[in-house]
Amino acid sequence: MVNDFPTTLVYENLASELRRGLLVLAVLAECDVPQYGYLLKQSLSQRGLDIPEGTLYPLLRRLEEQGLLVSQWQLADESRPRRYYQISAQGQTALAQLTSEWHHLSRSLNDLLSPKE
Amino acid sequence: MVNDFPTTLVYENLASELRRGLLVLAVLAECDVPQYGYLLKQSLSQRGLDIPEGTLYPLLRRLEEQGLLVSQWQLADESRPRRYYQISAQGQTALAQLTSEWHHLSRSLNDLLSPKE
DNA sequence: TGACAATACTGTGCTATATATAGTATAGTG
DNA sequence: CACTATACTATATATAGCACAGTATTGTCA
Secondary structure, eight states: OTTOOOHHHHHHHHHHHHHHHHHHHHHHHHTTSOEEHHHHHHHHHHTTOOOOHHHHHHHHHHHHHTTSEEEEEEOOTTSOOEEEEEEOHHHHHHHHHHHHHHHHHHHHHHHHHSOOO | OTTOOOHHHHHHHHHHHHHHHHHHHHHHHHTTSOEEHHHHHHHHHHTTOOOOHHHHHHHHHHHHHTTSEEEEEEOOTTSOOEEEEEEOHHHHHHHHHHHHHHHHHHHHHHHHHSOOO
């Protein structure tokens, strides 16, 4: 099995790993305004962050379970019920910390990736 | 169990998730020059990317298994044997792709995190 | 009217992976 | 001579993305 990985598969895998951690930050940041899953998927996609439903919905539930998001069903007339998620106070604290960590990390990585001496 | 997470634990968790995907990129980039685990750990730590041994060593083996790194034992006299890892041709391709993906993602995320309209 | 795509979500199970933990062993230092 | 730093291996567990499948409604186009 060793070394039998098609290059594209390996790459896809690594790329999604890269994306993975950033999604939490992105979702938390977007949820400063109430959002429901499908809308979120689309707005993130527009920003270049494609995320499959199978990842997004579980992520939203997980973040709610951890107390970073709160949600409620909303029955706008004439439309399907939607579950709206919004960031909690706890979530805002986490978002602030994560954002600063993000800036730190991205700076480190950019240094590392920039052309060497 | 729901909602019983101490905030710090949740945060630690998310922060390490954030770091996780970036490590692969960082390691690949550093291995343009032969590196061994312990040295890598230290140079990354200096750059602000702390990575426990329990994460780094398995990562190196995994990347070699996937054909992105190659390694060999080296017995410098007077010192303990070290396993040196270096990026492979395949690895360089992956690194290039990942780097461009990284720039793309970090731009998206920075947009998202920057003050709103 | 009837089919098909888009919308909007839930649930289950697989697999990949980080991390904790423990263990081995040598070199240097006080 | 003990302790710390160095340098690595191995195993077990828990987490979480993602694929896949399912449900159901709304809108559209022919």
